[in-house]
Amino acid sequence: MKKNSNNIFRKIADKAYEYGFVSNIKTDIIDRGLNESVIRLISQKKNEPEWMLEFRLQAYKYWETLEMPTWPHLNIPPIDYQAISYYADPLKKNKEKQNREIDPELMKTFDKLGIPLEERLALSNTAVDAVMDSVSVKTTFKEELKEKGIIFCSMSEAIQEYPDLVRKYIGSVVNYRDNFFAALNSAVFSDGSFVYIPKGVRCPMELSTYFRINAANTGQFERTLIVADDNSYVSYLEGCTAPMRDENQLHAAIVEIVVCDNAEVKYSTVQNWYPGDAQGRGGVYNFVTKRGDCRGINSKLSWTQVETGSAITWKYPGCILRGDNSQGEFYSVALTNNFQQADTGTKMIHLGRNTRSTIISKGISAGKSRNSYRGLVRVSKDAVNARNYSQCDSLLLGDKCGAHTFPYMDIHNDSAIIEHEATTSKISEDQLFYCSQRGIATEEAIGLIVNGYAKEVLNKLPMEFAIEAQKLLSVSLEGSVG
Amino acid sequence: MDNLIEIKNLHATIDGKEILKGINLTIKPGEVHAIMGPNGSGKSTLSNVLVGHPAYTVTEGEVIYKGKNLLDMPAEQRSHEGIFLSFQYPVEIAGVSMTNFMRAAINAKREYHGEPTMSAGDFLKMMREKRALVNLDSKLANRSVNEGFSGGEKKRNEIFQMAMLEPTLSILDETDSGLDIDALRIVAEGVNKLKNENTSTLVITHYQRLLDYIKPDIVHVLYNGQIVKTAGPELALELEERGYDWIKNENPA
Numbered sequence: 001m002k003k004n005s006n007n008i009f010r011k012i013a014d015k016a017y018e019y020g021f022v023s024n025i026k027t028d029i030i031d032r033g034l035n036e037s038v039i040r041l042i043s044q045k046k047n048e049p050e051w052m053l054e055f056r057l058q059a060y061k062y063w064e065t066l067e068m069p070t071w072p073h074l075n076i077p078p079i080d081y082q083a084i085s086y087y088a089d090p091l092k093k094n095k096e097k098q099n100r101e102i103d104p105e106l107m108k109t110f111d112k113l114g115i116p117l118e119e120r121l122a123l124s125n126t127a128v129d130a131v132m133d134s135v136s137v138k139t140t141f142k143e144e145l146k147e148k149g150i151i152f153c154s155m156s157e158a159i160q161e162y163p164d165l166v167r168k169y170i171g172s173v174v175n176y177r178d179n180f181f182a183a184l185n186s187a188v189f190s191d192g193s194f195v196y197i198p199k200g201v202r203c204p205m206e207l208s209t210y211f212r213i214n215a216a217n218t219g220q221f222e223r224t225l226i227v228a229d230d231n232s233y234v235s236y237l238e239g240c241t242a243p244m245r246d247e248n249q250l251h252a253a254i255v256e257i258v259v260c261d262n263a264e265v266k267y268s269t270v271q272n273w274y275p276g277d278a279q280g281r282g283g284v285y286n287f288v289t290k291r292g293d294c295r296g297i298n299s300k301l302s303w304t305q306v307e308t309g310s311a312i313t314w315k316y317p318g319c320i321l322r323g324d325n326s327q328g329e330f331y332s333v334a335l336t337n338n339f340q341q342a343d344t345g346t347k348m349i350h351l352g353r354n355t356r357s358t359i360i361s362k363g364i365s366a367g368k369s370r371n372s373y374r375g376l377v378r379v380s381k382d383a384v385n386a387r388n389y390s391q392c393d394s395l396l397l398g399d400k401c402g403a404h405t406f407p408y409m410d411i412h413n414d415s416a417i418i419e420h421e422a423t424t425s426k427i428s429e430d431q432l433f434y435c436s437q438r439g440i441a442t443e444e445a446i447g448l449i450v451n452g453y454a455k456e457v458l459n460k461l462p463m464e465f466a467i468e469a470q471k472l473l474s475v476s477l478e479g480s481v482g
Numbered sequence: 483m484d485n486l487i488e489i490k491n492l493h494a495t496i497d498g499k500e501i502l503k504g505i506n507l508t509i510k511p512g513e514v515h516a517i518m519g520p521n522g523s524g525k526s527t528l529s530n531v532l533v534g535h536p537a538y539t540v541t542e543g544e545v546i547y548k549g550k551n552l553l554d555m556p557a558e559q560r561s562h563e564g565i566f567l568s569f570q571y572p573v574e575i576a577g578v579s580m581t582n583f584m585r586a587a588i589n590a591k592r593e594y595h596g597e598p599t600m601s602a603g604d605f606l607k608m609m610r611e612k613r614a615l616v617n618l619d620s621k622l623a624n625r626s627v628n629e630g631f632s633g634g635e636k637k638r639n640e641i642f643q644m645a646m647l648e649p650t651l652s653i654l655d656e657t658d659s660g661l662d663i664d665a666l667r668i669v670a671e672g673v674n675k676l677k678n679e680n681t682s683t684l685v686i687t688h689y690q691r692l693l694d695y696i697k698p699d700i701v702h703v704l705y706n707g708q709i710v711k712t713a714g715p716e717l718a719l720e721l722e723e724r725g726y727d728w729i730k731n732e733n734p735a
Binding site for chain 1: 533534535557558560562566572575577579583643647
């Protein structure tokens, strides 16, 4: 009966990547290469204060002393950091520098991506910061939010308008010395979003940033900083896409989140960078450092990620549970198909008393892909009554893909209660045949099974995005069976 | 339309080994046929070939179903055209609720026939009615497909799905295996309630027992990949009494 097992899962075809188009937008791209004068140029283009330039230069000097780490379970071709352009600006410049004009083509691009930048057309109850290449092109609903004291703007604007706030928090969660890509990002970061929710304010709408790479041979190095002051709440979502290109593109971002007393932040990601073609050509390298610091008592941070894109995904959104009674959550679905690779998971660092963390990770591997969960749970010696629950599931489609789990536990307090569960399952030919006998065609059956498997995580996303993510999971597996 | 299905000189192999060696069988609307035979005679192969299991290769012969060439149709199309197999070993699908599973199945069939999607209300009402036919607990319908079901529950769940999909030709592959006498009766009653003059049933079984409840019009004996004997219901009783050895002796391999 097993004769056709290889047959059913045999064909690795091009999957439909519907965001793979290139927009023809006049873009100001600086020369390729990385050196001190490039960093000065970026800082100058953004009209930054001296302290920001110093921050960048310090990071650059440190980065120069580093080698790219090799510990992940990934096969990364050498990256030539001198072959990348570190700044691409798709905005036209008028004579007066202040009044930058948005190319209609650019507006069209975001329309096509389903992210209309005109507020009247916007997704219901969602404010968007749209970033293309190195620049934030527009932020919607800024004024409405401002009435409540909420700051939601591009990082470049924040450095100009709210330098004290930025200076206070930037690098305070992810230090430039944190890792190779954190140092690189700190040196060359271009744009990203800045969010500040004042004390006692519940943000009335979803905030989201949409990242789009358009220009060729460029990297995207954005930096996002979210500060939730005492007793505040915000739900934030990021989405990402890129054109289909034969060469790889580097995306090395930093996300820092500060959560104060009794505040709560939900951070959701639907990552759909171009994953490369069926032969493994092209695709984005998504090497990202994301971390939140639950500084306040009773603070709460929840990461939800749906990762379907990128040729290589390498990231561990984590929580530092510093405040007493603080809570960290990580819900992840990582899907890899064809030749995609993912090494992703989380870090939960328990420092305060009575801190709790939950980790639910669902890996889905198809084609010849490689999918690893790597997670750290650390309980420091003062973290009395820490609790962690981890569940890491892997689902395999076919017999040419790989799933791996690397859980690390580093426990220094005897009162900790740590639970870890892991399962591995496979979609079998028998299951697919059972479905087709009931009239459900194979691709639909796979969508049904995968979405059932990922349901627990998808339910954590804001409603509209959950529906999008469901479709995305099915589309990303198209062609994974013959 | 005289015949619902006409199987002519059907040969089939798995892993290069010939299992079916020229099956001829015709079923008319409203008829119940039973296929009996010793282990390894090809009973399950026949049912799998009819529903288009990809592991089997048809090497010769043809199957005309509702006047169309059945062997040209992919498995899901055969389902849409009204062929249903009650599996000997129903498959578990974790994470997919019976409700979502059945809704996908029903809507796929409706789409094939150019009908609009069923409303959630109508669908749930239909689920309730059909569940009652086989005394299937509402809790089971909310669980994942066959996951954690007992042997008897799995078989009842098969008949429940049959009730939902309203097939024209139902193939029951060893539906009696692993059932105690009460479960057997519930399953058989369900099958009987679903029968009408337009639908046909092909019952595949080792034992006469199931045929006490689902009365066949015609009984065939399958041996060594061929139908070697065809008669009325009395043949099943004779087999029960005499075993299969005399068949084997009459048909040396």
